[in-house]
Amino acid sequence: MNATGRNKPCPCGSGKKYKKCCLERDEALARQTRPVDLPTSGEDDFTTELLPKVDEAVDRLLIRVEKGQFEDVEAGLEALLRKHPDYHTTNYAMGVYLAMVRKEPESAIPFFQKAVRVFPLMAEAHYNLGTCYIQAGRIPQAVASLRKAIRYSADDDYVAGKARDELKTLETILRDSTPFQTLDAYLENQRLFDLAFEHLQAQRHEAAAELFGRVLAQNPDHVQSHGNVALAYAGLGQKALALEHLEKALALDPTYEPAIQNRKSIEAMKEGEPQRPLAIAETEYYRERLEAEKSPARRGWWQRIKRLTAG
Numbered sequence: 001m002n003a004t005g006r007n008k009p010c011p012c013g014s015g016k017k018y019k020k021c022c023l024e025r026d027e028a029l030a031r032q033t034r035p036v037d038l039p040t041s042g043e044d045d046f047t048t049e050l051l052p053k054v055d056e057a058v059d060r061l062l063i064r065v066e067k068g069q070f071e072d073v074e075a076g077l078e079a080l081l082r083k084h085p086d087y088h089t090t091n092y093a094m095g096v097y098l099a100m101v102r103k104e105p106e107s108a109i110p111f112f113q114k115a116v117r118v119f120p121l122m123a124e125a126h127y128n129l130g131t132c133y134i135q136a137g138r139i140p141q142a143v144a145s146l147r148k149a150i151r152y153s154a155d156d157d158y159v160a161g162k163a164r165d166e167l168k169t170l171e172t173i174l175r176d177s178t179p180f181q182t183l184d185a186y187l188e189n190q191r192l193f194d195l196a197f198e199h200l201q202a203q204r205h206e207a208a209a210e211l212f213g214r215v216l217a218q219n220p221d222h223v224q225s226h227g228n229v230a231l232a233y234a235g236l237g238q239k240a241l242a243l244e245h246l247e248k249a250l251a252l253d254p255t256y257e258p259a260i261q262n263r264k265s266i267e268a269m270k271e272g273e274p275q276r277p278l279a280i281a282e283t284e285y286y287r288e289r290l291e292a293e294k295s296p297a298r299r300g301w302w303q304r305i306k307r308l309t310a311g
Contacts, residue, residue, distance in 0.1 A: 048119050051087060054080065058089045062096060070101055088119035095128060105132035116148075123153035127163050134170065140187050143167065179219050189218050193225060200228055203276070205235035223252045227259045234266050237274040242266050 009017065061076050077097055080090045095111035098104045112129035116122055130145030146163040153159040171183045180186040196211030212229035215222060226249035233242040243266060249259040269275045 046120055048088065051084065051089075054084055054087060055089050058093045062093055065097060065101060073097060073101070086114075086118060088115045088122055088125070091115040091118070092122065092125045092128075095125070095132075099128060099132055105135040108132050109136065116145075121152045123149045123151075123159045126152060127159050127166075130163065131166065134166070139170070139174075140190055142170070143183055143187060179221075185218075189215055193222075196225075197228060200232055200235075203235060205232045205274075208232040209236065221252055223249050223256055223259075226252070227256060227262065230259070230266065231262060234262075234269065234275040237269075237272045239266060239269050239271045 057076075057080060061073050061080075064070070064073055074097060077090070077094045081094055084090045091111045092115040095108040095115065098108035098111065109129065109132050112125050112132060115125040116129065119125070126145045127149035130142045130149060133139070133142035133145055146167050149163040150160045153163070167183065174183065174186050175181055178186060180189065192211055192215050196208050196215060199205075199208035199211060209229055209232035212225045212232060215225045216229065219225070226245045230242040230245040230249070233239075233245065243263065246259045246263045246266065249256050250263075266275065
């Protein structure tokens with residue numbers, strides 16, 4: 001791919017932006033020289049079709065979005081998508097419209113996801129996908145996307161700089177709001193939680209209890225882990241430990257509905273008699289609550305996350 005960003009000055013010295021000058025010629029040359037039958041073994045090894053005329057049509061619509069001229073933009077994007085549903089810039093543009101104009105980051109995510117599947121080196125799409133993930137409360141996915149934006153934007157310091165700023169601000173928020181001092185420490189704890197939850201779903205209660213214990217050792221106030229380790233202990237027949245963790249969950253968040261519901265059934269069990277089947281607490285519970293900004297315990301954290309990409 002070319003080393004010059006689409007919005008950078010053209011290296012030919014014309015004074016125009018690259019996309020308005022030599023980009024089309026260079027892309028045509030790339031199509032002539034790029035192998036068309038490469039096996040896809042990774043993000044850096046792919047084949048995609050480039051359609052300069054479609055890119056120009058997309059640019060015109062996105063320029064109108066930047067100027068606040070929204071009339072007929074959505075219809076124009078939908079028409080391009082119908083004609084080119086598997087093209088990276090048409091999906092990218094619809095994602096931008098949904099995220100920026102309609103303020104619907106969740107709706108924009110599938111379009112940015114498709115854009116980077118078709119054209120994995122599209123740094124702008126990775127960046128916008130990352131900011132949408134942030135607004136959706138999906139922090140591990142956000143970090144991965146923003147890091148890819150930096151990786152693939154060596155030719156565009158603007159995108160890389162914005163992605164680094166988002167990661168720095170996100171890390172500051174997490175450091176102020178959780179026990180973790182780095183993003184990677186937070187992500188590792190989240191990985192442990194996800195693995196523990198997989199064990200819980202599969203009724204592997206001993207493994208689930210051990211892993212949730214490791215999560216709580218690093219993050220003692222993690223409400224969901226207290227609620228879920230209670231289910232693991234109930235599955236092992238350890239009623240007292242299960243109720244202890246449910247009480248800790250409810251002390252941290254008295255409105256935590258999964259703990260309220262599970263306490264009723266666990267109180268009815270006998271010590272030493274495993275409770276099966278178990279009602280599994282949903283991993284999406286807090287994300288949905290946070291999105292609605294109804295969780296007093298985490299409202300400040302969520303509002304700070306939301307402000308990362310506001311405006």
